[in-house]
Amino acid sequence: MKIGVLLAGCGVFDGAEIHEATLTLYFLDKAGVETLIMAPNIKQKDVINHLTGEPMNEERNVLVEAARIARGNIVDIDQVKAEDIDGLIMPGGYGVAKNFSNFLEKGAEADVIPQVKRLLVELFKAGKPIGAICISPVIVAAALREAKPTVTIGTDVDVAKTIEAMGARHLSCPVNEMVVDEENKIVTTPAYMLGKTIKDVAEGIEKLVNEVIRLAKK
Template structure:
């Protein structure tokens, strides 16, 4: 079984959240599945100094930065189709909202970049499971507006309202759990939208991975 892991760069404030990404990779590897890391070959929206939170005057590439987490074993998302993987999981981080969409600017009216939207739509149309961690459900909601899927980002009212305005159903969920939409084969967990430490987010991500693999048919 092959599971895609879609990364938005490297670092919570401008890329993929490293704890969430690493936990996802760990729990997938523990289950013995083949992992296909991927990212779009695009410039980051911005680069943030993670020491002081200030914006830096430099440019970085999402695929190149994501390769740090994947230890270099990563593909351009344009080289991956839904036919090649059995499921897809997207860790969170501000980079998901910043690099994959204009959600921070447009909220419920957000558009998803073509590279990411194409694969999410392919997975959905083929009935293959999608896992969305932390803020990632907003990307799923924006890309699959006709789905009327059940999603969670925890309990953040503003983001929840945006998800519902996109035509989806938002349900409150604790960090230790994963919400499963059986009909649409979409699993989501709040992770750092609710959790304070890595041990908090690990429990929900572990459950998300197990549910995604179950929906993909892994016994």
């Protein structure tokens, strides 16, 4: 079995959330599952100094930055088709919203970048599971509007309302649990949308990983 892991860069404020990405890869490896790590070869929306929280006057590439987490073992998402993997997991981080969509600007009317939307739609049509962590469910909801998926980002009322305005259904969920949309094979967990420490988010992510694996075997 091979599960794809889609990264939005490297770093919570402008890329993929590193703890969520690492835990995802760890639990997949622990379960004996092969991974295919990927990212789009695009410019980051912005670059944030993670020490000060302030913007930096420089440019970075999402694929190049994500390669840090992947230890260089990563491919351009454009090279990946649904037939290459048995499912996909997308860790969170602000970079997901910033680099994969215009969610921060357009909210419920957000568009997902073609590279990411294409693969999500392919996987959905192929009946293969998609796991989305933290803020990533907004990308799933925006990309798969017609499916009206059931997802969670935890208990954030404003984001939940935006997700429902996209046509999806939102369920509140504690950090150590997940929401499973069995019909659409979509699994979501709040992670750092709710959790305060790495141990808080680990339990929910492990459950999500194992559920994606279970659905991939169906």
